Amino acid sequence: MDETELIRAAQAGDERAFEELVRMHDQAVLRLAMNLLRSPEDANDVYQEAFLRVFRNLNSFRFDCSFHTWLYRIVTNLCMDALRRKKVRHEQKRPAAEDGAISDRIERVEEDRVHGDPQRALLSAELRERIGKALGELTPRERMVFELRHYQGMRLRAIGEVLGASEEAAKNCLFRATQKMRASLGDFV
Amino acid sequence: MTCDEVRLRLSLHVYGELSFNEEEAVETHLAGCEACRVALERTRLMHEAWDEMEAAPAPTMLASSRRELMARVAVARESKGWATRLAERLGLKWKLVSPIWQPLGAMALLVAGYLGARVGPLAPGRPDEASLAAPLASRVRYVEPETAGRVRVVVEEARQRVLTGRPDDEAIRRLLMAAARDPGDPGLRAESVNLLRGQLDSEDVRATLLYEVQHDPNAGVRLAALEGLKQFAGDPQMRRVLTQVLLSDRNPGVRSEVIDVLVEKRSDDVVGTLQELMHGEENQDVRDRCERVLASWKASAGTF
Numbered sequence: 001m002d003e004t005e006l007i008r009a010a011q012a013g014d015e016r017a018f019e020e021l022v023r024m025h026d027q028a029v030l031r032l033a034m035n036l037l038r039s040p041e042d043a044n045d046v047y048q049e050a051f052l053r054v055f056r057n058l059n060s061f062r063f064d065c066s067f068h069t070w071l072y073r074i075v076t077n078l079c080m081d082a083l084r085r086k087k088v089r090h091e092q093k094r095p096a097a098e099d100g101a102i103s104d105r106i107e108r109v110e111e112d113r114v115h116g117d118p119q120r121a122l123l124s125a126e127l128r129e130r131i132g133k134a135l136g137e138l139t140p141r142e143r144m145v146f147e148l149r150h151y152q153g154m155r156l157r158a159i160g161e162v163l164g165a166s167e168e169a170a171k172n173c174l175f176r177a178t179q180k181m182r183a184s185l186g187d188f189v
Numbered sequence: 190m191t192c193d194e195v196r197l198r199l200s201l202h203v204y205g206e207l208s209f210n211e212e213e214a215v216e217t218h219l220a221g222c223e224a225c226r227v228a229l230e231r232t233r234l235m236h237e238a239w240d241e242m243e244a245a246p247a248p249t250m251l252a253s254s255r256r257e258l259m260a261r262v263a264v265a266r267e268s269k270g271w272a273t274r275l276a277e278r279l280g281l282k283w284k285l286v287s288p289i290w291q292p293l294g295a296m297a298l299l300v301a302g303y304l305g306a307r308v309g310p311l312a313p314g315r316p317d318e319a320s321l322a323a324p325l326a327s328r329v330r331y332v333e334p335e336t337a338g339r340v341r342v343v344v345e346e347a348r349q350r351v352l353t354g355r356p357d358d359e360a361i362r363r364l365l366m367a368a369a370r371d372p373g374d375p376g377l378r379a380e381s382v383n384l385l386r387g388q389l390d391s392e393d394v395r396a397t398l399l400y401e402v403q404h405d406p407n408a409g410v411r412l413a414a415l416e417g418l419k420q421f422a423g424d425p426q427m428r429r430v431l432t433q434v435l436l437s438d439r440n441p442g443v444r445s446e447v448i449d450v451l452v453e454k455r456s457d458d459v460v461g462t463l464q465e466l467m468h469g470e471e472n473q474d475v476r477d478r479c480e481r482v483l484a485s486w487k488a489s490a491g492t493f
């Protein structure tokens with residue numbers, strides 16, 4: 001069955017078809033949520049809620065856009081809500097545990113790199129910290145456009161379609177995001 | 190193009206997202222400018238550094254997320270049929286009910302018990318204690334694998350007591366207010382809130398709904414509470430609370446509803462609040478709604 005047939009079968013209540021449809025897309029969704037939210041719990045929450053919404057609303061999918069676009073509208077909305085909540089939480093608890101998670105991750109990465117040149121590893125740790133901080137300081141919308149273009153490899157036209165924006169608006173957003181990311185690296189680049 | 194103009198476009202050039210004309214100008218400049226070619230190489234390195242920041246899910250995560258999802262879908266499949274029938278029988282607004290009935294399963298019986306307060310025979314005076322022979326409500330508390338392929342399931346069973354009466358009976362109302370804060374069951378909370386809507390002359394009931402609209406973790410319950418509080422949209426204290434909700438609620442559906450309630454009465458406060466909201470609002474529907482209201486009031490959409 002191709003995707004269209006799967007969707008029609010799932011709409012008619014075929015459980016296997018629904019599961020198959022999920023399997024075609026869910027790895028990418030989990031990867032997206034995990035990279036954006038950097039927490040397995042939050043990523044799983046988005047995964048569950050997104051596909052439950054797909055399940056509940058599949059009958060209203062009318063093939064006006066691709067299924068991928070429709071699914072990503074749901075997923076990106078959920079992720080941006082979660083990012084916004086995270087931002088609020090982060091701002092509330094600042095500065096006590098600022099970027100603690102990122103530092104921990106860096107330490108773990110450094111432990112793995114026992115063979116590396118220590119000077120280079122040190123530089124890379126600071127780089128990582130700066131990049132992580134800059135990613136966290138993008139607005140949810142900038143973060144999302146950056147995610148979809150840089151990490152998911154989507155074209156700006158498709159990103160605009162998912163986020164309900166013009167290609168030009170998505171381009172401006174990506175421009176702002178990359179400028180901020182670049183500025184955070186200062187004399188490193 | 191100058192060097193500065195080229196540098197600004199290097200990332201978009203790497204992504205291949207420049208317009209045809211921009212791409213031409215950048216390529217021409219790069220061909221004749223060594224310094225910008227070096228800058229392009231550094232941009233590529235920077236993009237590679239970004240690549241390395243990717244946080245991938247653990248290898249086992251996908252399988253466990255799938256298992257959880259399929260279990261939840263199976264529950265939703267079953268309760269969907271049941272909840273649809275019940276909602277039709279009660280003439281409930283399906284739009285409001287549908288998102289919150291999903292995880293009910295065994296708890297459905299308990300909810301039906303409370304619904305009895307509305308659909309059952311309405312005895313005058315004190316609430317009626319009836320039908321001690323009511324069915325057992327059971328709920329799976331705990332499951333674990335045992336040896337030899339067996340599974341242990343701990344089921345909690347309770348004999349139900351059914352109370353019927355009008356929502357304005359003190360005892361019924363107290364039960365409904367307690368149920369409206371039941372932490373385990375959003376479906377129960379939502380229906381209790383719905384039933385309390387007719388009792389808003391009681392200060393306790395108003396406080397319960399105000400609490401729910403601000404603090405309930407489930408958006409469906411917050412919407413139900415909001416629906417009840419609509420009639421107080423003119424009250425200054427209520428407007429302050431709703432303004433807070435508008436600026437802080439994480440669900441765009443709730444934010445949209447709050448806008449509808451607040452804009453029934455125009456005031457400069459609302460204009461300011463909507464402009465503030467527009468600054469950070471990410472949801473296109475909510476933005477559109479704000480923009481429409483502000484435009485119809487001939488107010489600017491804010492500072493951008």
Ligand SMILES: [Zn+2]
Binds near residue numbers: 193218
């Ligand atoms: Zn140059």
